[in-house]
Amino acid sequence: MPRFLPFAALRYAAVDHLARLIAPPYDVLSDADLDHYLASDEHNITHVDVPRGGEGRYQIAAETLADWRGAGVLVTDERPSFTLYRLAFTDETGEAREIVGVLGGLEVVDVDAGGVLPHERTTPKASTDRLDLTRATQANLSPIWGLSLAPGLAALLAEPGEPVGEVVEGGVTHRVERVSDPERIAAISAAIGTDDVLIADGHHRYGISRTYRDEVRGATGRTDTPAEETLAFVSELVADQLSVAAIHRLYDRMYAEFSHTFHLTEMGRPTPETLAAMQNEGFLVLYTRDRTYRLDPIPGAFHEIRSLDGAWLEHTLGDVPVTYQHGLAETIAAVDDGRAEAAVLIRPVSVAEIERTAREGLLMPPKSTFFTPKLKTGFVVRPL
Structure with missing residues (x-):
């Protein structure tokens, strides 16, 4: 089972101005989004986490981070701690939810070693951006999101810690609290260490952490450096907290193969009400x-296929080219604008199915789940 350890966190000193300093994760920022966050404050985390420029941008990011530490923009906790991170929001159905998880150092394990598991197949990424940035800054900047299968973790995190910041953005309240009590740290660490952790978001970042760990081991001959763990937000896999959205499919043409496994019935243009009907009645939509x-x-078309919409589509179409898009309006627009010839709207995967797949040691198709809301980058930086 995985280690989960506290660390002496780097945090912004100006906690009253965190809204100007933190940002969404790098991989969801458009160019316009990045322009906004870079302009919001000279110390916004994107100046380090998403550096612009040529080949020297990673070194500039490292120098910027060092300058901020020297000037007291970022300060280091006096002793190792965990950080509770709460996200309060209203989901697509109008239900109020709060996710509570903990930021700490999650063990970096080898592929197929167990303990920290992917929950879906991933699409390859050729870019070395995150690895180059990690090498230069020697820091974990954006946390991965891990889902712990350990029962009772959410209850263990329910008690508040020492408040260290709050930001409200996009209808989501992000609240962070420090936990430095040794007994509570030990209890949290022990609980997470009793069962597997699934990577919900950040498979690529976790893989980069494995490469970086191996480089550090090769350079130092040691297996006790901070590179043995990576920054992670770990929450319990429980249905009443998690909000899992669908990631719809876009295709470059209309495929006759749909009629081999589905009954096609013409219907009206999809609406938000259609998404609810899909879940209640068990159908997909081709647009x-x-x-x-x-x-x-x-009936019988998917007899030996796992009951996942993504798996059904792979069985129906094989390895035809596909791209992915979350959001009903955005998916419809991709077809209307001519960026795709056809779209298939799928249903969100249930939390029960996520756990069942994990327990059986299986992987879902790529882009099966989209966990919301997204975690912010900048509440905590983990030095390496």
């Missing part, structure tokens, strides 16, 4: 610029 079809599985 083109000319027509919309309800896709009802033909």
